[in-house]
Amino acid sequence: MSDAAPRDFIRQIIHDDLETGKHDTIVTRFPPEPNGYLHVGHVMSICLNFGVAAETGGHTFLRFDDTNPGKEDQEYVNAIESDVRWLGFDWEDRLTHASDYFDGLYAAAEKLVEKGLAYVDSLSAEEIREYRGTLTEPGKDSPYRGRQVEENLDLLRRMRDGEFGDGEHVLRAKIDMSSPNMNLRDPALYRIRHITHQRTGDTWCIYPMYDFAHTLSDAFEAITHSLCTLEFEDHRPLYDWLLDQVRPANRPRQIEFSRLNLAYTITSKRKLGALIDAGVVSGWDDPRMPTIAGMRRRGYSAAALRDFVARAGVTKKDKLIEMGMLENSVRESFGDSAERRMAVLKPLKVVVTNYPEKQIEMMRAMNHPNDANMGTREVPFSRELWIEQDDFMIDAPRKFFRLKPNGEVRLRSAYIIRCDEFVTDSNGTVVELHCTYDPDTRSGTGSSDRKVKGTIHWVSAEHAVDAEVRLYDRLFTEVNPNTADDPNSLLNPNSLESVAAKLEPTLADLAVGEAVQFERLGYFSPDVVDDSASSRVFNRIVTLRDSWAKIEKQAMQGQN
């Protein structure tokens, strides 16, 4: 799709490093903490990390940053692996965990202590916070900062051996309590946590902090470029300090880029979880969720997601990207490949009064209007049909090209019909149309070549397959619900609409995982979770562009 995309600043750096011979092979890593589901924001990071390596013949590690047991879970590692694989990336045998390096990490910690660059602090968490100072005031040295190497080493080993309770001590780097960079005010390196780790069990009761574990894990894996988001920019001096002091064999370089935020959606794991807890969505894979699992269930293709982030680009500027951009990528990914079908979402009965009572004709319909190679299928036509309620109006505006009293319209792949009369119920709602068809206008073979302005879709009532079809809209009413304290107060009450639809017969056996276009309505796919052969459930992946809807909307606004 966007192949000729210009090099972004990170690819430029990598290109230069290859050119100058600084590196022969590029090694990157995607390092999620397995404490939640991956979302659109992660797609950017995944595509960047796996992308730059693949483009240069390098390779990428999928590394689980599992340094905080208790918050992490195997459910999440399974989900993350399947999401990354589904997106189209392969880590081959490079699936690692920060916990794989606990021994090496601990050895590095002792080394820092021996060099007098780390000490055991026995202040409480609260005291440490007080000693740290504020953004505008420098911090103060802890009274334990002057402990001798021997004592520190002894304490650290006893921490490791389980002699102390949680929070009694912490290992800190000895850097600079008055640094304007908070990350350099003697950051914690190890804390005590008597908790069973999902992989290392009870082997350890001290666990390394992010900065320490992440920097050294990068080095141990010989990562050349450690790509992360902007909020870690302030951590880079610490990252480099650690590399300077520990002097591992490899020296990775951290480079930061901006996160990708999507308009009208949230990506905070906590807030996403709150949606589930409040019951507004059914789970992490609800088709309205911005999680990879949700988007996949909704029917988005991996190619669409990859294209989307490629178009968004890699920069350092904060992004809040419009939904339309994503939807465009999704539509484009199906436009040429999805077969066309007919389905009626909100059915209105049409009786073709001059069509013989028991007659059925098989109409030949193209699977794709722009590609004859995709073949044709047969669709039954009979006296009683379903059409879309929106395709009929009693008092239609001039520009309404669909059915109206005494008006004509073409039934796609079939005949031209004329609306002779409409039947209403006691509320005045139109419940049935009586029409007549023109036998000379049969699609493809008709002897008449007359044209009508509008073409609508339809399904034979007798042959229709019943299905539940779920229509989705944005979850929130605010452009940037991320910044709201309680996004749940900004919910769009109409984010999900379920309709009892009528499908053309071929749709009875459309396989799960397949996407088709319901003509004039959008792209749809069976729901992986709720669909079954006996009761079909479809999701609308995305609508088609709809210029009529736009005209209507403008007309409405004009009246107000």
Add this chain to the structure above:
RNA sequence: UGGGGCGUAGCCAAGUGGUAAGGCAACGGGUUUUGAUCCCGUGAUUCGCAGGUUCGAUCCCUGCCGCCCCAGCCA
């Protein structure tokens, strides 16, 4: 009011000391048995603002303004 980043069209985004690519959206028009697709066309006298250097500045310098991030024993 400390430190670190970022500011090019409604949303993304190239670009460079020599006169502002592209995509999405929007708006016109053409084709069309999907108001889809496709095709064609329309946008910045201007690059956050103000000064300065220069023959010439979005690009270099100075000042200002705005937005984001940092005070976890989270990542």
